[in-house]
Amino acid sequence: MPQISVRQPDGTLEERTVADGTTAAEVLPDRSVVVARVKGELKDLAYVVAEGDEIEPVTVDSEDGRAVLRHSTAHVLAQAVQQLFPEAKLGIGPPIRDGFYYDFDVERPFTPEDLAALEKRMQDIVKSNQRFARRVVSEDAARAELAHEPYKLELIGLKGGSDLGEVMEVGGTELTIYDNLDAKTGERAWYDLCRGPHVPSTRVIPAFKLMRSAAAYWRGSEKNPMLQRIYGTAWETRDALKAHLAFLEEAEKRDHRRLGTELDLFSFPEEIGSGLAVFHPKGGVVRRAMEDYSRKRHEEAGYEFVNTPHLTKSTLYEISGHLDWYAEGMYPPMELDAEYDEDGVLKRPGQKYYMKPMNCPMHNLIFDARGRSYRELPLRLFEFGTVYRYEKSGVVHGLTRARGFTQDDAHIYCTVEQMPGELDSLLTFVLDLLRDYGLDDFYLELSTKDPVKFVGSDDDWERATETLREAAQRQNLELVMDPGGAAFYGPKISVQARDAIGRTWQMSTIQVDFNLPERFGLEYTAADGSRQRPVMIHRALFGSIERFFAVLLEHYAGAFPAWLAPVQVVGIPITDGHVDYLQDVAAQLRAAGIRVDVDTSDDRMQKKIRNAQKQKVPYMLIAGDDDVASGAVSFRFRDGTQKNGVPIAEAIAEIVDAVARRVQV
RNA sequence: GCCGCCUUAGCUCAGUCGGUCAGAGCGACGCACUCGUAAUGCGUAGGUCAUCGGUUCGAUUCCGAUAGGCGGCUCCA
Numbered sequence: 111m112p113q114i115s116v117r118q119p120d121g122t123l124e125e126r127t128v129a130d131g132t133t134a135a136e137v138l139p140d141r142s143v144v145v146a147r148v149k150g151e152l153k154d155l156a157y158v159v160a161e162g163d164e165i166e167p168v169t170v171d172s173e174d175g176r177a178v179l180r181h182s183t184a185h186v187l188a189q190a191v192q193q194l195f196p197e198a199k200l201g202i203g204p205p206i207r208d209g210f211y212y213d214f215d216v217e218r219p220f221t222p223e224d225l226a227a228l229e230k231r232m233q234d235i236v237k238s239n240q241r242f243a244r245r246v247v248s249e250d251a252a253r254a255e256l257a258h259e260p261y262k263l264e265l266i267g268l269k270g271g272s273d274l275g276e277v278m279e280v281g282g283t284e285l286t287i288y289d290n291l292d293a294k295t296g297e298r299a300w301y302d303l304c305r306g307p308h309v310p311s312t313r314v315i316p317a318f319k320l321m322r323s324a325a326a327y328w329r330g331s332e333k334n335p336m337l338q339r340i341y342g343t344a345w346e347t348r349d350a351l352k353a354h355l356a357f358l359e360e361a362e363k364r365d366h367r368r369l370g371t372e373l374d375l376f377s378f379p380e381e382i383g384s385g386l387a388v389f390h391p392k393g394g395v396v397r398r399a400m401e402d403y404s405r406k407r408h409e410e411a412g413y414e415f416v417n418t419p420h421l422t423k424s425t426l427y428e429i430s431g432h433l434d435w436y437a438e439g440m441y442p443p444m445e446l447d448a449e450y451d452e453d454g455v456l457k458r459p460g461q462k463y464y465m466k467p468m469n470c471p472m473h474n475l476i477f478d479a480r481g482r483s484y485r486e487l488p489l490r491l492f493e494f495g496t497v498y499r500y501e502k503s504g505v506v507h508g509l510t511r512a513r514g515f516t517q518d519d520a521h522i523y524c525t526v527e528q529m530p531g532e533l534d535s536l537l538t539f540v541l542d543l544l545r546d547y548g549l550d551d552f553y554l555e556l557s558t559k560d561p562v563k564f565v566g567s568d569d570d571w572e573r574a575t576e577t578l579r580e581a582a583q584r585q586n587l588e589l590v591m592d593p594g595g596a597a598f599y600g601p602k603i604s605v606q607a608r609d610a611i612g613r614t615w616q617m618s619t620i621q622v623d624f625n626l627p628e629r630f631g632l633e634y635t636a637a638d639g640s641r642q643r644p645v646m647i648h649r650a651l652f653g654s655i656e657r658f659f660a661v662l663l664e665h666y667a668g669a670f671p672a673w674l675a676p677v678q679v680v681g682i683p684i685t686d687g688h689v690d691y692l693q694d695v696a697a698q699l700r701a702a703g704i705r706v707d708v709d710t711s712d713d714r715m716q717k718k719i720r721n722a723q724k725q726k727v728p729y730m731l732i733a734g735d736d737d738v739a740s741g742a743v744s745f746r747f748r749d750g751t752q753k754n755g756v757p758i759a760e761a762i763a764e765i766v767d768a769v770a771r772r773v774q775v
Numbered sequence: 776g777c778c779g780c781c782u783u784a785g786c787u788c789a790g791u792c793g794g795u796c797a798g799a800g801c802g803a804c805g806c807a808c809u810c811g812u813a814a815u816g817c818g819u820a821g822g823u824c825a826u827c828g829g830u831u832c833g834a835u836u837c838c839g840a841u842a843g844g845c846g847g848c849u850c851c852a
Contacts, residue, residue, distance in 0.1 A: 211847095219779050324847030325778030332849055336778055339847070367844095371786070380825085380843050436852055468852065502776050505850060597852050621852095648852095685809045712808085713815090720813035734811050746812055754811090 114159050117166040132159050135310065142346075143167040144175050144309045152178065154244055154307040170314070170346040180205035182242060182309045183232075183318045183344040184212045189290060189300040190231035191216075191340070194224070200302065201261050201328060201337045208354060209343035213326055215261065219338050220323040228340070229320045236315050239293040240300075242308035244286055252285045252303060261328065261337075262303045317351035318344035360611055366660035367508040369668040373725060375676070376509070385506040385513030387656060392676035395705065397659060399674050401494060403772075404518055404543065404651070411539055413492040413520055418472035420496060424462040429629055430471040431565070435598055441465045441500045469495035470623075470648055473521040474630040477644075482634040487644065488524035488532050494655065495519045508660060515654035522647040523632070529574075529645050533581040533620065540605060540618045540651050541585065546772060547662060548671060549617070551608040553588035557595030564598050566625045574622035575601040599625035600648075609665040617658070621648040669726040669748055671774040672765065679765060680722040681708035682746075684715050684734030692733050695743060695758055702766050719746065728775050729765055747775060 111130065115123040116137050128137065134146035135155035145152045147166040148159075152174060159165060168175045184203035191198050191214055201213025220228075247255070249266060256262040266285065288308055290300040309315065321341045328334035345351040362368070370376045375393030378386065389397055405415075424443060427433045432440070441464065448460030466472065473491045482489070496516040505511055524532050541552060556579055559571050582589050582603050596602050602621040606614045623646040626632075633641045652658030662674070672678050679699055681692035692708045699706045709718040715732070722730050730746040736755065737743050743761050744754040756764070768775050 221779095322846060323779080326848045327777075330849075332777070336848080338778085341847080378843090384843070432852070439850085439852075470852095499851085502850060504776065504778095504848080506844095511851075599852080682812085683809095684811050687809075714808085714810055716810080716812070717814055718812095723813055730812080732812065736811080744812080750812080752812060 112159055112161040112163070114161075114163045114165055117164070123164065128159060133157060134159060134165055137165055138167045140167060140169070142169045142171065144170045144314060145178050145307045147174070152307050154242070155310045156244065170309075170316070171350070176344075176346065177205040178307060179309055179315060179346065180210040180342075180344045182312070183315055183342060184210040185242070185288065185290070185300075185302055185304070185308065186232050186235050186312055186315065186318075187228065187320070187340060187342060188212045188214075188302060189235055190228045192300065193231060194227060199261055200259050201339075202265070203302075209321065209341060211326075211339050211341045213261075213328070213337040213339045215328075215335070215337050219325065220340060225320045225323060225340065232318070232320075235290075235299075236312045236318075238299075239311050239313040240290040241293065241311045242306075243289045243291050244306055244308075245289060246284050247287050249285060252287065255287065255301075256303055259303075265303065315344060316346055317348045318342055319351060319355070357611065361613070361664075364611070364664040364667045365508075366510070366663040369663050370509070373668055373676070375663070378508075383513070384503065385501055385511070387509055387512060387514075393659070395676040396670065396674050397655060400547070400652075400655065400659065400662075401518075403546070403673075407539075407543055407546075408492050408520070411490075412488075413490040416473065416476055416491045416493050418466075418469060418476075418493060418495060420466055420498070421463050422466055422472070424464055426471045426475075427464060427467075430468075430474075430626060431598075431629060432468060432471070435563070436467065439499050439501070440467050441498055465498035466495075467497050467499045469493055469497065469517060469519045470521055470626060470646075471630070473519075474626060474632060474646075477521075477523055477632055478630060482523075482632075482644075484525065484634055484636050484642070487634060488522050488528055489644075490520055490522045492518075492520040509656040510660050512654070512656055515656045517650050517654050518652045518658075519648075519650050522649065523627075523634075523644040524647070525634075525636075525642065526645055529622070529647070530577050530580065532647060533577060533622075534584060536620060536647065536649060537581050537585055537603070540620070540649070541587075543651055544605065544607060544617060547658075547674075548665065548772075548774065549607040549609070549661075553590060553606050553608075553614075554582045554585065555590045555592050555595075555604045555606055555616075556582060557592040557597075557602040557604065559596055559601065560594045560598070564596070566599070566628075570624040571601065574624065578603050578620070578622060597621060599623045607661070609661065610667070613664075615661045617653060617661070618651045619649065619653065622646075623648055666774075670728075671768075671772060672728040673769045673772045675726070675728050676705070677707055677725065677727050678704050678769065679706040679729040679731055680718075680725075680727045681706065681743075682715060682718045682722065682730055682732045683708070683710075684732065686710075686712075688733045688735075688738060691738050692731065692743075695731065695733070695761075698758065699762055699765065702762055704762075704765055704769065723748065728768075731761065 111127050113127050115125050118124055133155060134153060134157045138146055145168045146155060146157060147168050148163050152168060170179055188200055188203055195216055197217060199215040203212030252266055253263060286305055287301050288304045288306060289298045292299050319342060321343055323338055323340045325336045326339040328337050343354060345354060373392060374390050376387050376389045379388060443462035443464050445460040446463055449458040451457050476491060494516050498514045501511060501513050506513065522532060558575055578601055600621050600623040602619050604616050605618040607617045608614050627643050627646050632644055634644055636642045681696050683689045683692050689710055696706045696708050719730060726748060728748060732744040732746060740755055742755045742757050744752060745756060746752045
């Protein structure tokens with residue numbers, strides 16, 4: 111008669127004595143409970159409770175509950191695939207954010223028709239109410255049972271190995287197989303190597319949908335064969351599924367590539383090349399507004415502005431080491447100035463020139479252009495520096511992953527002692543500035559040394575990492591660790607921002623670098639006359655202007671706050687007779703620095719409103735006889751509300767004020 | 776780079792199982808309309824159906840290559 115305690119909905123523990131053989135399902139009878147947490151571990155509801163267990167219900171609408179639900183749905187998918195494609199070999203099938211996937215080795219890739227058929231078969235399996243039954247097996251028994259599943263066998267071989275965090279198959283201390291048992295006959299319909307846990311039966315899966323199929327390398331390595339992956343999503347209710355699909359639709363509407371075309375902001379002409387954007391006049395205005403404000407803030411914060419070329423001899427990146435680490439990601443070099451004699455024999459070797467993938471080496475040369483004093487430090491060099499990186503063809507993605515982009519790049523040279531203070535004020539500066547652009551929900555990520563890809567001493571790394579951690583902690587923001595995520599030359603803090611619909615984007619990065627100052631032999635003269643090596647801090651707030659532009663575009667769904675909007679005001683006359691009146695108002699607005707157009711087309715007034723609305727213009731100023739008579743204009747805002755008969759001077763003041771305060775309207 | 780899919784007028788997309796099938800809406804332009812808060816009407820112009828090559832009596836339609844795009848994987852200093 112085990113004594114157990116059961117966590118109640120109000121959080122308290124209830125002591126209970128239960129009969130031998132009592133299962134978690136029996137102590138947690140609520141139908142929304144899919145698994146139990148026992149001593150911190152998730153267990154099937156079929157788990158037989160033991161003396162001293164603390165049993166906590168995990169409901170399907172909790173984070174863990176959904177993960178279990180999705181994982182179980184992945185099993186249902188795999189069963190359906192093997193029914194429809196008996197030759198399919200199983201890869202892995204874990205839950206992921208918002209859903210799950212399962213990888214299969216199949217003769218041919220899945221088609222959309224296959225997915226529809228699979229979804230139907232999955233529904234049948236769900237309806238048939240198969241029970242998920244856990245069974246512990248020995249390694250030999252598992253090998254025998256799974257002899258026809260080469261990938262599963264490979265996983266069994268890896269059991270106990272490291273970095274299997276995501277692999278649901280063999281995570282625990284023992285190997286288990288889950289059988290799917292028919293509700294009526296108890297016959298085994300399917301089985302899979304899996305550490306579990308699972309929902310008690312397929313009937314418990316309330317809502318799911320297959321999303322897409324795509325290829326994926328087995329175990330994530332380019333060297334391995336490609337499997338076909340099917341992505342799906344599963345939710346605790348039909349409404350939750352519907353809400354998720356609505357979210358995806360909303361995200362699609364906000365896609366910056368779509369808005370870029372619709373709002374005439376930028377394009378990627380095929381003639382120029384993949385990943386290379388041109389900004390149209392309207393996009394150019396937004397971009398300039400973004401840059402101007404950033405420039406002003408940087409000036410105020412003590413940055414000095416520099417400019418550097420787009421091209422350089424290979425020497426520079428040999429010194430910096432970038433050619434050793436990142437040659438793959440650079441545009442191939444141009445060979446210049448080689449001379450040959452009549453016989454084609456090389457007389458004078460050429461020079462290799464590269465498009466620059468980073469600004470820092472150039473800034474180092476500026477630091478090194480003359481002797482530096484400790485009195486100059488911290489020296490903050492800032493540049494909107496355009497760089498070119500040869501991104502692999504499959505990764506180029508609109509403005510967020512381009513081959514040419516402009517970094518708002520600065521390098522701060524300071525003493526070791528100045529570093530903590532500098533990092534502290536820098537982080538505050540970064541977050542304040544991002545808030546001014548309308549992002550206000552952040553968390554920080556600390557990327558630490560990659561044990562393989564790094565240079566410099568462990569001491570330096572440790573000191574820099576600690577300093578960054580301390581600066582991060584002072585911000586009172588959530589801090590997430592990213593072990594091994596640093597660049598080769600130093601640890602990094604990145605600022606992650608959540609946008610209006612809850613997606614997170616990596617924004618600013620701040621990196622400490624002990625390496626480049628050494629490679630470039632950077633020095634300053636200290637107060638005691640000795641030569642010292644500065645520490646270098648790399649930082650970009652936007653990351654790239656193009657990318658930040660895209661993030662803001664999606665964040666605002668194209669409806670920029672007035673200070674960023676390409677057209678801030680559109681004047682809409684009721685009839686042609688009111689055009690001159692509005693032109694006069696527009697001239698006054700223009701004199702106040704406002705970007706304003708008057709719609710003089712021969713469209714009807716309603717059509718002009720529709721056009722301005724579709725262009726997401728923050729202010730429509732409408733004027734008809736009534737307004738002219740009283741020296742006023744009428745506002746229409748993007749949300750459809752209106753404010754009529756506003757005296758011109760007042761209207762101008764309101765708009766100018768909203769722009770100056772950078773508020774959303 | 777790898778796998779799959781896609782590329783028809785400025786945009787969004789019909790269509791051709793190889794043979795008057797090159798279409799629509801929006802946009803642009805023109806004419807009429809002069810109108811109070813999300814589409815006035817009529818008309819005109821626009822495409823060698825991504826490019827190159829092959830199969831065929833005949834290709835936008837089938838095949839191949841290339842370029843570009845999309846979704847993933849890998850990558851992202």
